[in-house]
Amino acid sequence: MREYETSLEFAKKKDQEDVLKNIRDRFCMKEGEIYMDGNSLGLCSKDAKEALYHVVDLWEQHGIKIWDIEDSRYFKYQNVLGEKLAKLINAEPDEVTVMTNTTINIHQGISTFYQPTPERYKILVDDLNFPTDRYAVDSQVRLKGLDPKDAVKVISSTDGRFLSEDAIIEGMTEDVALVLLPSVLYRSAQLLDMERITEEAHKRGIIIGWDLCHSIGAIPHDFKKINPDFAVWCNYKYLSAGPGAIAGFYINQKHFTKEPGLAGWHGNKNETQFQLRHVFDHELNAHGWQTGTQPLFSMAPLEGVLNIYLEAGMENVRHKSLDITAYLMFLIEEKLTKYGYKIGNPREDHKRGGHVCLEHDDAYRICKALKQHKVIPDFREPNVIRLAPVALYVSYEDVYNLVQILEDIVVSKEYEDYSEVRTLVV
Incomplete structure (x- = not known):
């Protein structure tokens, strides 16, 4: 007490x-300033600045050779950052990567897992989540030739503040193919019981993804217990990686052999990437969901601040x-x-x-x-x-x-x- x-x-x-x-x-x-907006954009840290300036210096010194120095550390920088991020959510290092932004990563997750059939074609969402999640869901439904009014199932809040976990589970009917929910609601700070909801989805054969934007860096998730299919998040809120920083993406290792919905050359195996074949040779881990060349200047501050988080615990x-x-x-x-x-x-x-x-x-x-x-x-x-x-x-x-x-x-x-x-x- x-x-x-x-x-x-x-x-x-x-x-x-x-x-x-x-x-x-x-x-x-x-x-003299009291900063209370770290749930929207975290403060700059000295560690993040130093990490960014270090990479700028490396670019100045090495030019294109930056990709080869330190055993190709910066060509595989997503592996370095993915391993550090994985510790925050108790996931395997190769289940986590960093890429693009939250919205594109939602598109990546849904396009990978959403394969509607006449019997099972709906995506279950809520009416309190941040709008970008819904925009992405509706877009993906339309790309399958379906109407969001029919194919998107919305679980509504009864009070405009909170969601009922029972209502979410009751909404997991036989026509639902995929669920996308926020871990924490951005307005009311409600933390959903991710483990319970995920377990109930899997009992019904439903794929489930989570948006961690308002929990990553504030809550120590345990993905080995929660066991979701995929998750997305931004790194610029509690994790303070900078305005519009590169985002995070998790995919459960049981899905590594699944073909990415959005394929790109940085998702190709490193061993064959520069053979530049026109047949995709998928890296069988989270990094296989990469698309284009990684933006080092967006990634470096994340490494700096992750070191702080790992030190703090x-x-x-x-x-x-x-x-x-x-x-x-x-x-x-x-x-x-x-x-x-x-x-x-x-x-x-x-x-x-x-x-x-x-x-x-x-x-x-x-x-x-x-x-x-x-x-x-x-x-x-x-x-x-x-x-x-x-x-x-x-x-x-x-x-x-x-x-x-x-x-x-x-x-x-x-x-x-x-x-x-x-x-x-x-």
Whole structure:
């Protein structure tokens, strides 16, 4: 049972006891800024910068010979990064690779596994997932000559916040061929029971893929237990690999002999790749789902920050994440609910991800006011202020000060000075 206090001294005491406190200095913090948007774009780290600059220097020194140095390390860089990422989700090293972006990787997964028949042709999704997942699903259905209105089965939320795992499982009828779901909902931070849902899908002969965008780097998944067919994720949120960083892709080793839906020359076996045959010689591991030449400058920062995560340990990251978000919720209840603020995420540890969903009728204008106080949150329609106290670089004192500012903004009605007109990036 966690016990918290409302004083600044308590926050400072928690920071002194934090086993990750020294890692904060390895991130590029701005003086006086409280960064609460790591669930959308993680902060730059010194390790990521050094890794990127190192690769730039190698390019300068070696030109095209960069592909051959260090036993072809950078030609096979996806293997290096895949092995490091695999440790975060307890997968085999050759089950994980990095490539393209999340949306293209969804296309890759679905095009590989979605082979509809007259009896089994539907893809099951939910109505709370990030829209890009649905766009990709609908596109893949159309490519098979089917109508998304018929072939895409949507499990709807009853409250606009959470999904029912029972409803998802009940929706796995005999006409469902594939399931694609988020591990953590981007608005409400609900963490689904991936192991249970995956097991139920497999009992029914259904392929299942997971979108880990809002859990990778915040939650230590165990893919040897969960045993999904494929998974995708971005690396620029909690993992702080940089804006638009290269994305992650997992495929279960039991599917290595399956032909990739989208084939490209970097998915060819290394031994025959430069024989430049017109017949695809598929690499029989996750790297066989590669397509084009890898972007080293997008990959290098990921290596730098993964070294931080592996040093910190995902169990330590999750422990602090749960504790500091619980502390934030405690302060919200003690100080803010009387001003119209509400908590819109699950309270139980096993049901929530790494961010807190603070709801308010004037959430958008409050977000604008927060930024004037050097607090960086983000807003999601219709009324959610997302706050992510990322374990590696957000302190308990940051959380304490955040709550003070949230209180001041509403008490003074400062938010009324801001327009409700949405900007391009909210």
